[in-house]
Amino acid sequence: MDVAFTYDNGYKVFEDVSLTADENKFVAIIGPSGVGKSTLLRILGGFLKPFAGEVKLLGRTITRPTPKIALVHQSIVTFPWMTALENVMLAMKPKRIPKEEALKTAKKALELVGLSGFENLYPKEMSGGMRQRVAIARALAAEPLVLLMDEPFSHLDELTAEGLRHEIYNILFAEESPLKSVIMVSHNLTEVVELADVVYVLNGSPAKVVGKIEIDIPRPRNPQNQKFNEYLDTFYNLLTPIKVRKRE
Amino acid sequence: MNDVIIILATLATTGRVLGLTLLSIVTGWLLAYQAIGSKVFENIYISVIEVFESVPVISFFPVVLLIFVTGVGGPIGTELATDFLVFTAVVWNIWVAAYQAFKTLPREMLEVVENYKFGFWGKMRNVYIPFSLPRIAANLFPSIADAFFYITVSEVFSVGTKQYSAFGIGTLITQFIQEENWGDIAFSLTVLAIVVALVMVGLREYSKYVVARYTVDTDAPIIRRGRINFRQSSRLSSVVSRNPLSKLSRYYPHVRRRRSEKEEEENPKNISKYVWIAFGSVLLILLLYGTVKVVTSTPLSLWHSLMMDTPEVLLDLGYDYVRVGIIVLISLLFSVTLGYALAVYHKLEAVMIPIIQVFSAFPSPAYFPLLFLATSPFIYAAFGPFANELYVLGLGFISTFYYVFYSFWMGVKAMPSEYWELMKNLNLNFFQKMRNIILPATFPYLISGISSTVNSAWGGLAIGEFWTDIIAGKNLYVSHGLMKLIAVATNNGNIALAAWASLIFGIVVVVYSILFTRKMMDLARKKYVAEEGLFAA
Numbered sequence: 001m002d003v004a005f006t007y008d009n010g011y012k013v014f015e016d017v018s019l020t021a022d023e024n025k026f027v028a029i030i031g032p033s034g035v036g037k038s039t040l041l042r043i044l045g046g047f048l049k050p051f052a053g054e055v056k057l058l059g060r061t062i063t064r065p066t067p068k069i070a071l072v073h074q075s076i077v078t079f080p081w082m083t084a085l086e087n088v089m090l091a092m093k094p095k096r097i098p099k100e101e102a103l104k105t106a107k108k109a110l111e112l113v114g115l116s117g118f119e120n121l122y123p124k125e126m127s128g129g130m131r132q133r134v135a136i137a138r139a140l141a142a143e144p145l146v147l148l149m150d151e152p153f154s155h156l157d158e159l160t161a162e163g164l165r166h167e168i169y170n171i172l173f174a175e176e177s178p179l180k181s182v183i184m185v186s187h188n189l190t191e192v193v194e195l196a197d198v199v200y201v202l203n204g205s206p207a208k209v210v211g212k213i214e215i216d217i218p219r220p221r222n223p224q225n226q227k228f229n230e231y232l233d234t235f236y237n238l239l240t241p242i243k244v245r246k247r248e
Numbered sequence: 249m250n251d252v253i254i255i256l257a258t259l260a261t262t263g264r265v266l267g268l269t270l271l272s273i274v275t276g277w278l279l280a281y282q283a284i285g286s287k288v289f290e291n292i293y294i295s296v297i298e299v300f301e302s303v304p305v306i307s308f309f310p311v312v313l314l315i316f317v318t319g320v321g322g323p324i325g326t327e328l329a330t331d332f333l334v335f336t337a338v339v340w341n342i343w344v345a346a347y348q349a350f351k352t353l354p355r356e357m358l359e360v361v362e363n364y365k366f367g368f369w370g371k372m373r374n375v376y377i378p379f380s381l382p383r384i385a386a387n388l389f390p391s392i393a394d395a396f397f398y399i400t401v402s403e404v405f406s407v408g409t410k411q412y413s414a415f416g417i418g419t420l421i422t423q424f425i426q427e428e429n430w431g432d433i434a435f436s437l438t439v440l441a442i443v444v445a446l447v448m449v450g451l452r453e454y455s456k457y458v459v460a461r462y463t464v465d466t467d468a469p470i471i472r473r474g475r476i477n478f479r480q481s482s483r484l485s486s487v488v489s490r491n492p493l494s495k496l497s498r499y500y501p502h503v504r505r506r507r508s509e510k511e512e513e514e515n516p517k518n519i520s521k522y523v524w525i526a527f528g529s530v531l532l533i534l535l536l537y538g539t540v541k542v543v544t545s546t547p548l549s550l551w552h553s554l555m556m557d558t559p560e561v562l563l564d565l566g567y568d569y570v571r572v573g574i575i576v577l578i579s580l581l582f583s584v585t586l587g588y589a590l591a592v593y594h595k596l597e598a599v600m601i602p603i604i605q606v607f608s609a610f611p612s613p614a615y616f617p618l619l620f621l622a623t624s625p626f627i628y629a630a631f632g633p634f635a636n637e638l639y640v641l642g643l644g645f646i647s648t649f650y651y652v653f654y655s656f657w658m659g660v661k662a663m664p665s666e667y668w669e670l671m672k673n674l675n676l677n678f679f680q681k682m683r684n685i686i687l688p689a690t691f692p693y694l695i696s697g698i699s700s701t702v703n704s705a706w707g708g709l710a711i712g713e714f715w716t717d718i719i720a721g722k723n724l725y726v727s728h729g730l731m732k733l734i735a736v737a738t739n740n741g742n743i744a745l746a747a748w749a750s751l752i753f754g755i756v757v758v759v760y761s762i763l764f765t766r767k768m769m770d771l772a773r774k775k776y777v778a779e780e781g782l783f784a785a
Contacts, residue, residue: 065672076783077666081688
């Protein structure tokens with residue numbers, strides 16, 4: 001609510017940014033490079049303290065990182081000395097649950113992301129797409145309520161990214177998934193229209209929310225669809241540099 | 249009057265250390281240039297560095313005493329002996345750094361200078377030397393710290409009843425301690441502390457300047473916290489640097505060899521290859537000749553005596569390895585705790601790192617006698633027969649802990665920021681973080697630091713195990729220890745036993761390096777490179 005962030009040197013990145021992620025909603029945040037999308041995501045996760053405003057999860061203020069809000073990084077993060085299964089089991093270490101139970105949960109999470117049979121592979125032996133699935137499985141194994149995704153497909157090749165995008169919504173909102181909502185930052189407008197229920201557009205300096213668009217297209221969404229393209233046009237207009245728009 | 253001499257002696261010692269460091273750099277450039285141009289020379293060069301870098305400086309003593317003191321003789325012989333010992337403390341890291349830099353020079357940069365037909369000096373001045381500066385700068389700090397550490401033993405040494413000394417603060421401090429001249433000891437240590445601090449500050453500033461100006465963004469490793477790549481991080485990474493040397497020579501065959509091949513095609517009279525083959529062969533023949541001569545000229549009775557002494561030498565080596573193991577373990581526990589705290593609490597880090605840098609470069613043999621004098625009544629009362637061991641271990645620890653400490657600290661700093669976010673996100677406790685993420689992620693750095701600590705701990709043991717008249721007429725002796733055996737043999741003029749023990753010691757150290765350190769480094773490179781945990785297209 002009314003979140004603002006300022007660098008140590010006084011540069012105001014954004015101000016008065018308010019957004020809501022309702023239950024079972026896939027929320028996307030878009031904006032030009034350098035507008036502070038990733039910073040905003042880290043504020044939502046409690047990794048950074050806002051200069052002003054606060055973040056609330058189910059009414060409780062978030063002041064530091066919590067497993068209830070899981071972050072999936074842009075650079076796909078796995079630990080090379082752990083197998084896929086061990087990478088996922090790491091999420092359950094703080095819970096001190098019995099090993100058997102942790103093993104079961106980790107296998108279930110890997111199954112959910114389509115990596116059954118690959119449990120004993122090390123990250124080096126996997127493709128980028130598989131590694132990102134491991135990272136998502138690890139995030140889900142912590143049983144978060146909210147998943148934050150920072151451009152999760154940007155380091156994958158186009159075909160792999162498209163494949164994972166097609167599956168991700170069903171994975172995240174599957175019955176077995178503990179998630180209540182997902183917040184994703186992205187540059188890729190097609191990806192956003194394909195996945196999001198609600199899109200917040202950040203622009204300006206300091207950045208503000210210049211648009212909140214609800215995407216009302218049935219799933220699975222087809223990029224050839226006319227409405228799909230109308231949403232894309234809307235976003236392009238909102239993302240046009242503010243100064244240029246003023247001159248127009 | 250003494251004050252002026254103390255200041256002059258400190259400047260002389262510092263000048264000696266810095267001058268020999270400069271000599272190491274210049275020779276490092278020239279030798280590295282030869283190494284990348286000639287496979288034969290490269291193989292000889294790498295093998296020599298690998299062996300000598302593993303062998304602690306202390307094992308050079310008998311050889312030095314023989315060649316310089318009895319061979320050259322007089323003040324010049326003593327000065328050369330001192331210079332040689334200081335040189336062996338600084339040279340290996342710097343030579344390795346120069347070789348690695350020359351070997352990994354981006355092909356594009358080389359192609360540009362070749363395109364413009366630059367000659368030897370043109371290439372050196374415009375490409376090779378600037379490119380090598382960041383790596384050399386990273387190695388200057390531990391090299392110079394090592395050189396300062398040895399000032400008291402390298403400036404003053406004795407063979408039999410005769411003591412040799414070169415002018416320097418190490419000599420003066422030893423003399424003042426023998427005379428129990430407290431005022432001059434305090435003044436000497438103060439002047440030395442100021443000079444060491446100034447040198448360290450100068451090195452820090454120089455490193456910052458060099459990194460800012462000469463670091464090349466090539467394949468951009470994903471390191472967000474700190475700028476130091478573990479492969480480039482100094483003596484701290486002496487193992488990382490040392491072990492891949494042979495591999496490096498295979499991985500980067502393009503650099504000058506391609507040009508050499510081209511030159512050979514254009515100029516069939518190019519004889520450099522054959523010159524180096526001849527040089528290598530001559531060196532090998534000389535080595536074999538020397539070995540045969542030593543073996544045959546040694547009387548049979550002496551060989552028999554040396555063989556009889558061998559079990560004792562090995563037993564004493566075993567004692568020393570246990571001591572080194574304890575020193576490493578304590579250093580590890582200390583470093584992991586402090587290194588983690590400093591990496592996490594940045595304000596503490598800003599204060600502590602410069603303090604630790606100056607402290608670690610301040611030669612412990614110079615102030616240790618005072619520490620001994622102040623604490624010995626309590627320590628001997630409390631620990632009885634173990635007190636001497638405690639002092640030796642203490643000296644070993646304060647002389648070497650910083651290798652593990654810096655390695656670990658740099659490893660923690662180099663961990664990807666994403667790992668830190670993930671640890672916070674998953675709410676891992678301290679032990680879970682350490683066990684699952686931080687220790688594995690810093691494993692290559694730790695192995696590197698442990699190896700450096702092991703190599704350097706011998707220096708502490710060599711000084712502490714047999715320290716006659718450490719202060720106020722007191723002695724510090726241990727019951728068993730190879731360093732003591734070598735020191736006693738050298739003092740008694742039994743150079744044969746000292747050399748024999750040094751040879752066995754050298755062989756064991758090299759075998760240890762090959763069997764343990766390299767295996768660990770291979771494992772580290774195979775499985776524990778944290779940067780490989782990030783996948784970024």
